[in-house]
Amino acid sequence: MGFDTTAVFWTFFIYALLAVSYFGWGKLFFVMPGLKGFSPDSWPVTFYIWLGWCVTLFLFQIIHFVLPLKFYPVAVVFGIGVLLSAGCLISGWNSSFIKVLLRNPGTVSAIVLVSLILSTWIALRAMLPPIAYDSGLYHLNSVRWINSYPIVPGLGNLHGRLAFNQSFFAYVAALNFHPIFGHGRCIANSFLLILTAATMMELLANAFIQPVHEMQADLFKWVPALFSLPILVYFALFSKGVMSPTPDLTSNLLQVALFSMFVRAIGEFMEKKWMPRSSVFIIGVMAATSITVKLSNLVFSVVLSAIILAAALKSTEARIRETAIMLVPASIIIIVFCCRGLILSGAPLYPSTIGYFHTECSVPVEKVVDEARWVYSWARQPKAHPDNVLGNWNWLGPWMKEMGKNVTEVVFPSVFFLVLCCLNAALFIILKRTKRQYYALLFTLPPMAGLAFWFFTAPDLRFAKALFFLLPVSGIVVFLSIIRDRVKVKTFASIMLVVFVIGNYHIFKKAIKYRMTLEQVSKRGWYDIRPVPLKQLTTESGLLVYKPMKGDQCWDSPLPCTPNFDKNLRLRKPDDLSSGFSVR
Numbered sequence: 001m002g003f004d005t006t007a008v009f010w011t012f013f014i015y016a017l018l019a020v021s022y023f024g025w026g027k028l029f030f031v032m033p034g035l036k037g038f039s040p041d042s043w044p045v046t047f048y049i050w051l052g053w054c055v056t057l058f059l060f061q062i063i064h065f066v067l068p069l070k071f072y073p074v075a076v077v078f079g080i081g082v083l084l085s086a087g088c089l090i091s092g093w094n095s096s097f098i099k100v101l102l103r104n105p106g107t108v109s110a111i112v113l114v115s116l117i118l119s120t121w122i123a124l125r126a127m128l129p130p131i132a133y134d135s136g137l138y139h140l141n142s143v144r145w146i147n148s149y150p151i152v153p154g155l156g157n158l159h160g161r162l163a164f165n166q167s168f169f170a171y172v173a174a175l176n177f178h179p180i181f182g183h184g185r186c187i188a189n190s191f192l193l194i195l196t197a198a199t200m201m202e203l204l205a206n207a208f209i210q211p212v213h214e215m216q217a218d219l220f221k222w223v224p225a226l227f228s229l230p231i232l233v234y235f236a237l238f239s240k241g242v243m244s245p246t247p248d249l250t251s252n253l254l255q256v257a258l259f260s261m262f263v264r265a266i267g268e269f270m271e272k273k274w275m276p277r278s279s280v281f282i283i284g285v286m287a288a289t290s291i292t293v294k295l296s297n298l299v300f301s302v303v304l305s306a307i308i309l310a311a312a313l314k315s316t317e318a319r320i321r322e323t324a325i326m327l328v329p330a331s332i333i334i335i336v337f338c339c340r341g342l343i344l345s346g347a348p349l350y351p352s353t354i355g356y357f358h359t360e361c362s363v364p365v366e367k368v369v370d371e372a373r374w375v376y377s378w379a380r381q382p383k384a385h386p387d388n389v390l391g392n393w394n395w396l397g398p399w400m401k402e403m404g405k406n407v408t409e410v411v412f413p414s415v416f417f418l419v420l421c422c423l424n425a426a427l428f429i430i431l432k433r434t435k436r437q438y439y440a441l442l443f444t445l446p447p448m449a450g451l452a453f454w455f456f457t458a459p460d461l462r463f464a465k466a467l468f469f470l471l472p473v474s475g476i477v478v479f480l481s482i483i484r485d486r487v488k489v490k491t492f493a494s495i496m497l498v499v500f501v502i503g504n505y506h507i508f509k510k511a512i513k514y515r516m517t518l519e520q521v522s523k524r525g526w527y528d529i530r531p532v533p534l535k536q537l538t539t540e541s542g543l544l545v546y547k548p549m550k551g552d553q554c555w556d557s558p559l560p561c562t563p564n565f566d567k568n569l570r571l572r573k574p575d576d577l578s579s580g581f582s583v584r
Contacts, residue, residue: 003124004525011123014175014187015194021081022052027088029055029281043278046199050257051282052081053171053195054289058333060170061292061340068149069173071180111201118236119194125242126190127183127522130529132244135185136553137563138162139169139245140529143184144556146173153580154361156345157569158545159554159562160371163345163363167292167337168247183526185245189253193242196253197232200225203260219484220267220440223477223496224260230504231256231469234408237517238510251294252466255450258286259470262304263443263477266311270439274315275308277326283308284330292337295349296463300450305330307442351375361572361580379458399459406461412506413468420475427482440481444474472503529556541570 026048056077063073132139138161145152145162146169156163168188175184203225232253236242241249265279287301312323338348338355346362348355351372356365370386377389380399389395403410428437447470454464476499484492501508533549534557545560552563559577566583573579 003521003523004127007127007522007525008120008123011127011187011190012119015119015123015191017078017082018053018175018187018191019049019195020085021078022049022056024052024081024084024086024088025055026050026052028084043282044199044202046195046202047261047282049195050199050286053192054285054333056081056174057167057171057289057292058336060174061167061336064146064151064170065340066150068178069146069170069176070178074174074177077174115198115201118197121518121521122190122193122236122242123186124521124523125236126186127526128243128520129527130185130240130244132240132246132248133553134161135244135246136532136555138164138554139247140185140556141554141559141561142166142169143173143176143245144559146170147176147178148559149578151340151343152578153343153359153572154345154363154582155580156350156363157361157566157581157583158560159564160351160363160367163341163347163350163371165292165337165341165344165350166247166294167289168250168294169245171250172245186243186526188245189239189241189249192250192253193232193236196257197229199257200228200232200260203264204229218267218271219480220263220270220477223480224263224473227473227476227500227503228256228260228470230507231466231473233511234469234507235465237514247293248462251290251297251463254286254290254293255297255300255466255470258283258290258301258304259446259473261286262308262446265308266439266442269311269315270436275312277312277322280308280312280323280326281329284327285333288330288333292333294463295352296454296458297450299453300446300467303449304446307445361582364583376458379460379463403461408506408510409461409465410468413472416503417471417475420472420479424475424478424482427479431482431486437478437482440478443477444471447471447474476503531555532557534558534561537565539565539567539569542574543569543571545569 023045029051059077060069060074063069063077067073130136130140138159141159142162142164145155172184172188175187176182177184204222206222235249235252239249239252240246261279261283265275265283268279269275284305287297287305290297290301309323309327312326313320341348341350342355342357343361344350345368346357346359346365347353347368348357350363351368353365353368353372356362356368358365373386373390377384377386377395380395381389384395447467450467451464451471454467479499480492480496483495487495532553532555534546534554535549537545537547539545543560545562545565546554546557547561547565548554548557548563554561554563560581568583569581570583571577571579572582
């Protein structure tokens with residue numbers, strides 16, 4: 001099969017640039033005053049890259065307050081990250097890492113070869129045209145606004161979806177290197193998918209190299225990663241987000257990465273009786289960032305962070321003041337996110353009216369409420385009017401019937417988790433319990449709490465796929481922690497293999513059934529985004545606005561474009577789109 005080698009080369013060049021730059025920004029925090037005592041060398045390399053991704057995403061949101069995300073400010077941010085990485089290399093930080101690689105050249109070479117093949121396939125798949133409906137509805141237009149102008153006050157008055165304030169779009173806009181590249185949507189989710197897979201593989205590295213030793217060591221460091229790999233395979237094969245600039249896939253990937261980090265941190269706490277401040281720091285930053293990517297992550301991230309914070313405060317060497325300092329960056333991320341929401345719509349947590357503040361450019365509060373009603377009702381019963389859905393449980397039957405059709409994503413994980421709960425409860429009753437096993441029960445709380453919040457707000461499956469997959473993973477971790485010290489190593493390995501096969505049977509079955517998906521990759525490089533026929537309408541103030549001639553998808557159309565034309569829409573300053581929108 002032939003493919004565009006030039007496109008693949010540039011894609012891998014950008015992947016490498018991002019990894020190096022993010023690593024540099026991630027390492028920066030461990031040479032800053034006040035952050036000593038982190039023991040950062042014990043961290044996997046990919047943890048620094050995740051932290052750097054969060055940092056640069058935050059910086060791009062700050063920059064966008066005053067500048068559009070065009071080539072020069074983006075290049076400065078990435079360039080500084082590369083220089084910081086070069087400084088780490090010169091200082092010899094990576095010497096221990098290189099020794100590990102040289103000690104196991106065969107294993108490392110095999111992993112690198114397989115990784116290159118899989119990464120190439122993901123890169124080619126990401127070049128296909130976007131197919132997620134919401135990408136045409138508002139994702140691509142959100143990115144275009146960020147590339148073209150600083151943050152625009154009252155942008156939600158043009159189109160309510162443009163006020164959703166998802167930080168993910170700043171990430172995509174930065175990767176456009178506007179105006180010289182324009183294919184950031186092909187890089188954004190595919191890079192994070194590869195990074196998540198690399199994180200899981202790095203956490204599993206010792207298990208590959210010393211399997212017997214790791215079976216007897218702390219299983220919380222690598223078991224979640226092992227059982228998360230099939231989840232990533234599923235996303236790579238079946239997620240529309242690989243080729244579409246949708247925050248849903250990034251949201252799910254953050255949940256998977258955060259859960260593995262969370263289990264690893266609690267495992268360290270159980271082993272050493274103290275919680276490293278570095279764990280509080282990175283999990284707090286990533287949890288806050290995940291909320292800015294998708295508000296549906298709110299409860300999952302808060303519960304996970306609360307458990308980590310409680311463990312840190314329970315540590316024998318805990319100092320409340322120092323622990324609180326570790327939460328300051330996460331708090332700043334949320335504050336900036338809320339400020340952006342206020343500017344875009346007057347609602348810091350749009351479409352919620354919590355904290356709504358009326359200004360000239362605020363979206364009228366009744367429109368904010370209406371937007372929220374449509375989001376909540378559509379998730380329960382698509383196409384039905386909110387008046388017929390909200391305030392009653394009539395939607396529950398059809399919704400459950402629809403969810404029941406999703407055997408791979410909902411039914412099997414849920415049933416398997418319930419079976420594990422019964423099995424774990426029986427083992428707790430029969431066997432002597434330890435404090436360590438009680439702590440392991442905490443692993444089930446974040447996905448359960450996240451799903452409860454999802455069910456009572458916007459229970460659309462695309463918002464919670466990772467949470468359903470993580471449910472049985474959390475139960476498996478509890479089960480293996482109960483039996484690990486009660487059976488021999490070979491028996492434990494056999495049991496774990498059986499659980500792995502059973503737990504991922506639904507994913508393996510679907511992957512085999514739809515194996516032709518492997519051939520669905522681009523053979524001619526980056527596909528262009530399809531144009532959409534537009535008509536031009538004029539508001540009472542004389543503002544010219546584009547509107548799709550058919551349907552409600554603007555795709556990557558010229559600005560300003562909206563499917564919801566409002567004759568009362570006007571600019572704060574005539575002929576200046578950056579001045580902001582308001583409605584009389």
